[in-house]
Every structure is written in C-alpha cells, then in structure tokens.
Amino acid sequence: NAGVTQTPKFQVLKTGQSMTLQCAQDMNHNSMYWYRQDPGMGLRLIYYSASEGTTDKGEVPNGYNVSRLNKREFSLRLESAAPSQTSVYFCASSELAGGFPQETQYFGPGTRLLVL
Amino acid sequence: GENVEQHPSTLSVQEGDSAVIKCTYSDSASNYFPWYKQELGKGPQLIIDIRSNVGEKKDQRIAVTLNKTAKHFSLHITETQPEDSAVYFCAASSGNTPLVFGKGTRLSVIA
Numbered sequence: 001n002a003g004v005t006q007t008p009k010f011q012v013l014k015t016g017q018s019m020t021l022q023c024a025q026d027m028n029h030n031s032m033y034w035y036r037q038d039p040g041m042g043l044r045l046i047y048y049s050a051s052e053g054t055t056d057k058g059e060v061p062n063g064y065n066v067s068r069l070n071k072r073e074f075s076l077r078l079e080s081a082a083p084s085q086t087s088v089y090f091c092a093s094s095e096l097a098g099g100f101p102q103e104t105q106y107f108g109p110g111t112r113l114l115v116l
Numbered sequence: 117g118e119n120v121e122q123h124p125s126t127l128s129v130q131e132g133d134s135a136v137i138k139c140t141y142s143d144s145a146s147n148y149f150p151w152y153k154q155e156l157g158k159g160p161q162l163i164i165d166i167r168s169n170v171g172e173k174k175d176q177r178i179a180v181t182l183n184k185t186a187k188h189f190s191l192h193i194t195e196t197q198p199e200d201s202a203v204y205f206c207a208a209s210s211g212n213t214p215l216v217f218g219k220g221t222r223l224s225v226i227a
Contacts, residue, residue, distance in 0.1 A: 004159070040219055041219060042122075042205060042217040043205065043217040044217075045214045045215070058214055059214070090159050090160070092159070100209055100211055100212065100213060100214050100215070102167070102209055102211055104150075104165075105215070107152075107159030107161065109158055109159050110157075110158075110159055
C-alpha cells in the first residue's frame with residue numbers, strides 16, 4: 001500500500017496562475033483533509049471532507065477550493081495564486097466518516113509551493 | 117475556538133538524556149490529544165495519543181501525561197537517540213471541531 005500520495009512534490013507559480021494539487025489514498029479511508037504548514041505556524045486546516053461527496057471549510061479556506069472526486073481522491077485548487085500561499089501543503093486521511101473522528105490521521109509527503 | 121500553545125520551540129539534548137515538550141489548550145471540551153512526529157522532508161506521523169479519561173500513557177521510550185484541571189499535556193522521551201531528532205507537534209480536539217495543532221518543537225539529539 002502506498003498510503004497517501006501527493007502530486008506534484010514541488011511547484012513554482014507566478015502570481016495569478018492557477019493550479020490543482022492532487023491527493024489520493026489507498027486505505028479506503030472516509031475522511032480526508034488539506035493542511036498548510038508555514039514556518040512557526042504549525043499545521044492549519046484548509047478544507048476537509050468528512051465523507052465522499054461532502055466538503056467543508058477549515059481554519060484558512062480563503063483562496064482555495066476543493067473537490068472530493070471519489071472516495072480515494074481529494075484535490076485542492078488555487079484559482080489565482082498569491083505570494084501568501086507560498087507554503088508546504090499536506091493531504092491527510094483517516095478511517096472514520098463524519099464530523100471530526102478522533103483517530104490517527106495519515107499524512108502524505110507534502111507539496112512545496114512557491115508563488116512568485 | 118481552541119488554542120494550543122507548545123513549548124519550547126527548539127530543544128537540544130544529549131543522546132541518552134530525556135526530553136520533555138509541553139502543551140496547553142484553552143477549550144475545556146477538548147478530550148483527544150495526539151502527538152505527531154515530522155522527520156525532515158516527510159509528512160507528520162502519529163506517535164502516541166491520549167484521551168481525557170486517562171492521565172498517562174506509555175509506549176516504550178515515549179510517554180504522554182495529561183492534566184485536565186490545568187489544561188496541559190506533555191510528551192516525555194527517555195533515553196533519547198539520534199533518530200528522535202525531528203519536529204514534534206501536539207494537537208487537541210473536542211470531537212466537534214477539527215484537530216488544532218501547536219506550532220511545533222524542533223528536537224535535536226546530539227550524539
């Protein structure tokens with residue numbers, strides 16, 4: 001099992017460009033999450049999907065959109081990238097559905113995004 | 117909403133010594149407290165968690181303690197080894213809100 005995979009590993013964008021970060025998990029998990037990690041800020045939740053077909057905003061959703069394409073895949077889209085979105089983005093998944101299950105979250109290796 | 121404070125931000129210890137990382141939380145409804153370890157270039161990985169009905173939990177060289185009255189919890193690593201060098205994050209959740217993470221502690225174990 002690959003666990004949680006993310007593509008691309010690294011991306012450079014110019015201000016105003018758009019891109020989609022891809023995430024897939026092969027553990028048959030129900031919940032999926034997108035976080036951003038900035039120096040000195042820890043991990044902050046952008047969006048989450050408590051089950052296939054549902055998505056909700058997290059702590060820092062502005063400037064992002066998400067799609068839960070199917071049970072395996074959860075993508076994050078930047079419509080018009082800004083320098084403030086320079087960060088490392090992590091996708092995670094957990095087994096249970098609904099709400100905020102208090103269980104292990106499995107993280108992908110991250111995508112480093114630089115917006116110039 | 118929940119606020120999690122984590123200290124220290126950096127910690128250096130000699131190999132074989134113990135390391136302690138402390139976190140405080142603000143929401144008395146929080147009842148789940150995981151700790152994640154992040155090695156360089158990788159995503160965080162759960163190393164231990166504790167729920168509010170338990171005061172202490174151990175797993176080999178790692179232990180977590182919880183003081184609900186004071187709203188703080190701590191990670192203890194004994195007999196530290198170079199492979200313990202990483203960034204450690206605490207987090208808290210009430211079950212009705214997402215996990216809120218602390219800002220992380222960079223632990224360096226000096227051989």
